[in-house]
Amino acid sequence: KKLTEPYGEEDNPNPISHYGKSKLEGEKAVRETTDRHIILRTAWLYGIEGPNFLKTMLKLALIAPAEPIKVVNDQKRKAQTQLGSSGGGNHFADQCRAGIDIEHSPEAIVDNNSFYLSNGGAYGIFMNRCDNGISVQGNSIIKTSGGYPGILLNACYGNGALDRNIVANNFVSLAGMTESYGLSLQSCIYQGVYHNSVNVTNTHALSRAFTAANGDHNVVHNNIFSNTGGGYAYYLENTDIVSSSDYNNYFANWNTLAFWGGSDRESLESLQNANGDDVNSVSLNPQFQSE
Numbered sequence: 001k002k003l004t005e006p007y008g009e010e011d012n013p014n015p016i017s018h019y020g021k022s023k024l025e026g027e028k029a030v031r032e033t034t035d036r037h038i039i040l041r042t043a044w045l046y047g048i049e050g051p052n053f054l055k056t057m058l059k060l061a062l063i064a065p066a067e068p069i070k071v072v073n074d075q076k077r078k079a080q081t082q083l084g085s086s087g088g089g090n091h092f093a094d095q096c097r098a099g100i101d102i103e104h105s106p107e108a109i110v111d112n113n114s115f116y117l118s119n120g121g122a123y124g125i126f127m128n129r130c131d132n133g134i135s136v137q138g139n140s141i142i143k144t145s146g147g148y149p150g151i152l153l154n155a156c157y158g159n160g161a162l163d164r165n166i167v168a169n170n171f172v173s174l175a176g177m178t179e180s181y182g183l184s185l186q187s188c189i190y191q192g193v194y195h196n197s198v199n200v201t202n203t204h205a206l207s208r209a210f211t212a213a214n215g216d217h218n219v220v221h222n223n224i225f226s227n228t229g230g231g232y233a234y235y236l237e238n239t240d241i242v243s244s245s246d247y248n249n250y251f252a253n254w255n256t257l258a259f260w261g262g263s264d265r266e267s268l269e270s271l272q273n274a275n276g277d278d279v280n281s282v283s284l285n286p287q288f289q290s291e
Contacts, residue, residue, distance in 0.1 A: 036093065088112050098123040098148075099141070106132040114140045120147025120178055131157040134165045141171070146178030146202050158190030164219065168194040173288075179204040182225070185212040185241070193220045199288040200227040205256075207231035212241045220245040224286050227252045234258040234271070248281045257283065 015021045030037050060069050092099035092115045099115040101123065102108045108130045115124040124141035126148075127134065134156060141150040150172035158164040165188075172182040182198035185191055198209040209225035209232070212218065220242050225233040226249070233250040236242060239261050250257055250268060258265040265271040268283040 036095075090114075092116070094118055095122050097121070098126045100124075101126045101128075102130055103128040105130050105134075107134060109135045110137075110139065111135055112138040115150075116142045116144075118144045120145035120176060120180070123148045123152055124150040124172065126152050126154075127156055128154045129156065131165070132159055133163060136165075136167045137169050139170045142173045143180070144175050146174065146176035146180035146204060146207065149181040149184040150174060150198070151182070152184045152186065153188050153191065154186045156185075156188045156191065158192070158217075160190055161217065164190045164192035166192050166194070168192070168196065170196045172196070172198045174198075174200045174202045174207065177203050179206045179231075181207065181211045182209045183211075184208075185215060185218060187214040188212070189215050189217050191215075191218045193218065193223060195222045197224040197286070197288075198226065199286075200231065200233075201229045202227075202231065203229045205230050208235040209233045211235040211237075213237040214241065216240050216243065218242050220248060222247045224249045225251070226286050226288065228285075230254055230256075232256050232259055234260075236260050239275070242277075245275070245277050246280050248278065249286060250278075250281060250283050251285050 013024050015024050027039050030039060057069060057071070087100050087102070088109065088111045090113045092113065094117060096119065099117065099122070100110055100113065102110065108127065110125055110127070117124060120143075124143065125136060125139060127136070136151065136153070143150055151167065151170060153165070153167065156165055167183070170183070174180050174182055180202050182200055183193070183196060185193075200207055200209045207227065207229060209227045210220070210223070211232075212235070214237070218241055221244070227233045228251070230253065233252045234257070236259065250271070255266040256264055257267060258271045260271055260274050265274055268278070268281060272278050272281070
């Protein structure tokens with residue numbers, strides 16, 4: 001039916017087109033398949049990335065500026081920006097691919113969520129090409145199997161040294177035996193990694209509490225990166241990824257505290273001598289306790 005005001009979540013859906021009916025059948029299939037689901041009804045999205053109504057109108061005007069643009073005039077909807085995608089205050093358990101997966105979304109916010117994942121093939125948080133002031137803060141991620149990282153940021157760019165993307169105050173716990181990473185930055189620029197705690201008990205020799213590859217101008221301060229399972233606390237594949245690291249606690253049970261400059265660094269002193277940084281960092285067992 002048609003309403004004179006916007007539909008609410010509790011309104012009984014009664015689509016009047018085949019397209020609408022097909023979308024409703026999709027929602028029903030999701031509900032019948034699992035209780036762990038979220039259904040988002042979006043319309044007329046617009047933003048920097050991807051095709052949308054506004055870009056289509058601009059394209060038509062550029063292609064044939066002398067021709068009139070024909071468009072339907074019997075629809076009323078509220079356009080929704082793609083900027084600032086957010087997920088906060090949620091609990092996720094045993095997702096197949098990821099607790100939260102956000103891609104191509106500037107200013108995205110993923111704060112104060114909890115994740116319990118027994119599937120090694122699932123990320124806790126995966127953010128791909130999310131730029132311009134994103135926030136990943138206050139999340140708790142428990143992974144009982146190895147595999148994909150607890151938090152992975154891929155090709156995410158901040159706006160500069162004074163406007164970094166923020167990854168802060170997150171807790172990540174990794175168990176299992178398959179290679180896995182707690183917090184991972186891949187090809188990222190201008191990230192601020194602050195006050196995170198990563199506890200790795202995973203027994204794979206290449207598992208890492210923090211790892212980064214490619215990118216530059218990233219800052220890593222005031223974190224606890226602990227690996228008591230047998231791998232690395234801190235692992236940088238390139239020496240210029242992190243522009244400043246200090247006031248961190250790196251701890252590992254074995255002679256693989258860190259990897260920097262193409263070589264293993266067995267102690268904090270060895271890491272400090274190699275990177276010329278981490279002057280105020282320490283290497284102490286943080287003694288994480290299970291609740």
